[in-house]
Amino acid sequence: MERFHTLLHEREQAGLLRSLPSIEARREGRILHHGQSLLDFSGNDYLGLSHHPMLTEAAQRALEALGTGATASRLLSGDLSLHHELERRTAIFKGKPSALIFNSGYQANVGLISCLCQRGDRVLCDRLSHASLLDGARLSGAKLERFRHNDVDHLGDLLGKSDGKAQRRLVITESLFSMEGDLAPLRAIVALKERHEFELFVDEAHATGLFDGSGSGLAAQAGVTDQVDYLMGTFSKALGSFGGYVACDQAAKDYFINACRSFIYSTALPPAVIAANLAALKLVETEPQRRETLRRRADHFRRALRREGLEVLGASQIVPVILGDPAHCLSVSETLRDEGYWVLPIRPPTVPEGMARLRFSLTYWHGEDVLDALAHRLGRLCHV
Numbered sequence: 001m002e003r004f005h006t007l008l009h010e011r012e013q014a015g016l017l018r019s020l021p022s023i024e025a026r027r028e029g030r031i032l033h034h035g036q037s038l039l040d041f042s043g044n045d046y047l048g049l050s051h052h053p054m055l056t057e058a059a060q061r062a063l064e065a066l067g068t069g070a071t072a073s074r075l076l077s078g079d080l081s082l083h084h085e086l087e088r089r090t091a092i093f094k095g096k097p098s099a100l101i102f103n104s105g106y107q108a109n110v111g112l113i114s115c116l117c118q119r120g121d122r123v124l125c126d127r128l129s130h131a132s133l134l135d136g137a138r139l140s141g142a143k144l145e146r147f148r149h150n151d152v153d154h155l156g157d158l159l160g161k162s163d164g165k166a167q168r169r170l171v172i173t174e175s176l177f178s179m180e181g182d183l184a185p186l187r188a189i190v191a192l193k194e195r196h197e198f199e200l201f202v203d204e205a206h207a208t209g210l211f212d213g214s215g216s217g218l219a220a221q222a223g224v225t226d227q228v229d230y231l232m233g234t235f236s237k238a239l240g241s242f243g244g245y246v247a248c249d250q251a252a253k254d255y256f257i258n259a260c261r262s263f264i265y266s267t268a269l270p271p272a273v274i275a276a277n278l279a280a281l282k283l284v285e286t287e288p289q290r291r292e293t294l295r296r297r298a299d300h301f302r303r304a305l306r307r308e309g310l311e312v313l314g315a316s317q318i319v320p321v322i323l324g325d326p327a328h329c330l331s332v333s334e335t336l337r338d339e340g341y342w343v344l345p346i347r348p349p350t351v352p353e354g355m356a357r358l359r360f361s362l363t364y365w366h367g368e369d370v371l372d373a374l375a376h377r378l379g380r381l382c383h384v
């Protein structure tokens with residue numbers, strides 16, 4: 001017990017102590033927290049699909065027909081034809097020959113990277129990559145090298161260095177970065193393949209459902225789908241449901257089924273979740289206005305914040321506003337919560353010193369009037 005108190009105290013001193021909010025209800029961009037209704041700017045339900053009747057009804061039908069759980073791993077009796085249908089549709093959606101689904105995006109990244117690389121290999125990862133990507137790289141035993149965020153020259157320099165041994169090299173980036181809201185230079189990264197031999201792994205967790213005419217993501221929008229070897233993403237954010245996927249060649253998929261421990265040693269996703277994922281893919285295809293509206297509103301919000309003299313990063317539905325001082329950031333977040341906005345402060349060491357920020361995660365439910373009022377209020381709070 002004493003040990004945990006000490007460890008928690010250390011975290012508290014470092015400003016890293018966290019607690020769970022316990023939210024009572026969630027609907028249409030709002031949450032109920034300790035009886036208070038708040039506009040939620042910290043969730044990832046970007047397209048507002050998590051309560052869409054097409055998803056909930058599809059989930060209910062699958063629940064009635066197939067039960068609550070998948071009962072076993074895919075390699076045992078947990079494998080349903082519904083899983084295969086979702087993989088077929090995901091492959092088409094991502095423009096790849098095949099796809100494999102995972103129980104979460106986290107499990108996908110850890111499992112895939114740790115079975116793609118091994119001791120003696122090199123993993124070159126953007127410095128701001130998600131924890132699941134770094135954890136996968138560390139678990140693989142490969143040498144982990146982190147290139148400066150979105151710095152293709154730095155990546156090129158690292159690729160140019162070799163210690164003479166034949167090594168497998170895996171380059172990893174997110175396509176839309178979750179803390180910065182900015183986009184990876186995918187075309188420039190792919191262009192490095194002309195000079196260097198490497199495989200490319202792109203995490204589209206925050207871009208899936210939102211970019212390209214089809215909603216497929218940023219690899220499709222940049223026209224580099226064929227050059228990305230492993231196109232990973234989740235159903236848990238814009239698609240309003242749950243689970244992860246990788247889109248890749250058939251041979252790679254067959255290898256993952258046989259070698260990827262997070263896939264093999266875990267019970268398959270439940271039928272209701274698979275059915276909701278299928279419905280979400282359909283909606284992304286039939287309701288492009290959701291992502292178009294969200295994009296327009298994100299641009300609108302950025303402009304409104306800049307008019308208030310605030311420093312804004314990114315180019316997507318994730319809108320970080322730099323406040324600099326961590327204590328000020330915390331106090332503005334608390335004031336906004338008292339006034340009905342749920343937005344969390346991101347402070348060092350999660351972000352560099354002097355770059356403490358509020359990270360606004362916009363969804364389809366946040367209208368321009370709400371965003372204007374919020375930008376105005378934030379301007380007042382930051383310029384007192």
Ligand SMILES: Cc1ncc(COP(=O)(O)O)c(C=O)c1O
Binds near residue numbers: 105130174243
């Ligand atoms: C970039 C990135 N990759 C992977 C994940 C993990 O996805 P999931 O929430 O489906 O486990 C996240 C989740 O926050 C993420 O931001």
